Amino acid sequence: MTTVLLTGFEPFAGDPVNPSWQAVERLVREWSGGATLVAARLPVSFDGADDALLAAIEQHHPDVVIATGLAANRRGITVERVAINVDDARIPDNDGAQPVDVPIEADGAPARFSTLPIKTIVAALHGAGLQASVSNSAGTFVCNHVFYTLQGLPGLRSGFVHVPATTELAGDDALAPDLTELVRGLRVAVEAVLAHEGVDLLVSGGTLS
Structure with missing residues (x-):
C-alpha cells in the first residue's frame, strides 16, 4: 500500500494557527x-x-511526500514548480534566525523541481471547482527551504503546495476559503497524485511576470 506523508507548519509571525497544519491534520x-x-x-x-522532515521520513518510509505551507497573500491553492537554493528571510523564523542570501546547500544545485504531476493536480482542483494555479516561486523563507531539501532526497515522489489564509486568519475577506474547503483541496491533490501515471499534462502553467 502506498504511504503518503503530508507535512504542515506550526503558526508563525504572530498568527494563532497555521492553516497548512490544520488542513493536513484534519x-x-x-x-x-x-x-x-x-x-x-x-x-x-x-x-x-x-x-x-527527515525524522518523519525515517519513521514512516513514505512513497510520496507532499509538504504544505501558508502563503497568506495568495488566492487559492498554489502547486509549486521549483525550489531555489537560497535562504533570504524578510522576517525572522520562530527561532529568531533571519538569514540573508545564504545557500541552503553550499554545493547544491541552483534549483530543484517538484516530482509531482503539478499540472494534473491543478486540473483536478479546477475540476472540483476550487481556485488553484501553478506557482513558479516558493519564496525564500522556510517553505522554500524545506521544499529544496525535500527535492534532494532520492526515491520519493515529492513536492510542495501552498495554501491561502482561511477565514480564521483573513478576517472580513469574503473571498478567503474556510478550513473545510482547504481540506477538500488537499484531498483532491492527494487523490490526483495517487491516480496519476505517466507524464504530466502538457498544458500551460506559466505566467508573464
Whole structure:
C-alpha cells in the first residue's frame, strides 16, 4: 500500500494557527482510501524544519511526500514548480534566525523541481471547482527551504503546495476559503497524485511576470 506523508507548519509571525497544519491534520484524521496517509508538523525554523522532515521520513518510509505551507497573500491553492537554493528571510523564523542570501546547500544545485504531476493536480482542483494555479516561486523563507531539501532526497515522489489564509486568519475577506474547503483541496491533490501515471499534462502553467 502506498504511504503518503503530508507535512504542515506550526503558526508563525504572530498568527494563532497555521492553516497548512490544520488542513493536513484534519485530512489525515478523516482519510479513508486505498493509501495510508500520515502527517508531521514542522517548526518554522531554518535549523529545525529539515530535522523534523527527515525524522518523519525515517519513521514512516513514505512513497510520496507532499509538504504544505501558508502563503497568506495568495488566492487559492498554489502547486509549486521549483525550489531555489537560497535562504533570504524578510522576517525572522520562530527561532529568531533571519538569514540573508545564504545557500541552503553550499554545493547544491541552483534549483530543484517538484516530482509531482503539478499540472494534473491543478486540473483536478479546477475540476472540483476550487481556485488553484501553478506557482513558479516558493519564496525564500522556510517553505522554500524545506521544499529544496525535500527535492534532494532520492526515491520519493515529492513536492510542495501552498495554501491561502482561511477565514480564521483573513478576517472580513469574503473571498478567503474556510478550513473545510482547504481540506477538500488537499484531498483532491492527494487523490490526483495517487491516480496519476505517466507524464504530466502538457498544458500551460506559466505566467508573464
